[in-house]
Amino acid sequence: MASTETKTSPESGSVEAGLDALETAQPGRTPFRKTFVDKVVPPITAIVVVLVVWQGLITLKIVADPTKLPTPGAVWHAFRNDWLQGKLLGYIWTSVSRGLLGFCLALLIGTPLGLLVARVRFVRAAIGPILSGLQSLPSVAWVPPAVIWLGLNNSMMYAVILLGAVPSIANGLVSGVDQVPPLFLRAGRTMGARGLKGTWHVTLPAALPGYVAGMKQGWAFSWRSLMAAEIIANFPDLGTGLGQLLENARTASDMAMVFEAILLILFVGIAIDLLIFSPLERWVLRSRGLLVKG
């Protein structure tokens, strides 16, 4: 650094250093105990209350028919049986692998579709409204036509997932692109990021929060669509997923197994969201300073 050329008053640099120190936020870490009390204790309490009320309904003979409401113990037993017979993970894996594969396909289709709708005015005018309208169509509605087109097989399940998830993913990307501040685009253009370079270096990263929100919703839709499809497409040689487990339990009038299947569907859906999509979203938001610590 050519410090000999420096013409500014000598104390300027130290004033600056002082300002920098004063105005920079001190990073702090929440203590583990506080996280535990704030985040872990409340949901556990809620689960315990539900279990107590459930058991209470049966013990107090408010619901006395075990074919209508099984005891928590019976449901636990159903879980334990499937676990001991080594079938539980198989059910879960069958559905999760279908769900994630379908979701990845939806991502491959929804992303270019979303970009096209966001950037090409004609395409937006043509299919934009339909695309956002499709989000409010329950994906179960796609099951009958998919069965007629493709038959009762795996392709039909993937088709239903795609029809459910693609609009969410595409719409998320479109709203992400729409919310890119024009200032970023101007800044990018003055640096020479125009055309495809601009899309890659400025528009896409700037649209990432909306895109990830769309992915999150896309997963929820994938999972719901898949369950609807699995309940209908119930053949042993297709492999037994959680939807089939639920349908089998209904045919056998086994209420404990019905509860087991419903709980599994719920927990797996939540788990995938908590393990993959929520961390992804938090990371995207936190790295941009958009996540305020609660």
Added chain:
Amino acid sequence: MATTLAKAAESVEYAARLEQVSKSFATPGGQQLVLDDITLDVAPGEFVTLLGASGCGKSTLLNLVAGLDRPTAGSITTDGRPALMFQEHALFPWLTAGKNIELALKLRGVAKSERRGRAEELLELVRLKGAYGKRVHELSGGMRQRVALARALAQESNLLLMDEPFAALDAITRDVLHDELTRIWSETGLSVLFVTHNVREAVRLAQRVVLLSSRPGRVAREWDVDIPQPRRIEDAPVAELSLEITEVLRGEIRRHGQH
């Protein structure tokens, strides 16, 4: 540092040349003339401030010089693509301070192996050594504008356009950044076209102050500022010239209330 940033400025006799530039926009009430017949040269290494009240089309003019928009009439020639700094830092929040600078280098075609070192050099130039890995939201307002300045310098343009870059900062931070900008300008030999509505800021920084009238923007008057640097904003000669310019500026504004 100074030699790598300074370009062979002698080869051209201006960093920017505006000849009879006019700009009008279509409005519901017909064509509205925003800039009228602006002729202005910025010499290589010169620091010019454009001063004017609201409605003088300062930002429109910078957009034209930056090539983000085209003039309705007249011509603008610049020595290469100018770098532009905004009132908001306009740093990309998904990149660290260092990566923001590296993106500018990358878009200019600097080889990957050289980018990191060059970005660190530029951060050191704006006295932000060690801020390479910091996220934009972790920096204060003044630090963000310094990173934005480093990013603009990374474009290695001969001309730096600044659109009220310090308007949103508090007075002490602004003072410090004035010192920094003067130092960097004298070290690098850049030409600067700096837009502001703050008369003292204009006098504190510039070699030449150009006053624009409002609606439409025209060059109303120019002053050469031959107060030696380093100046401070509260120096008597700065205050004196500011007073003179303010009087003319007020006269310009007053005209609009009379009809």
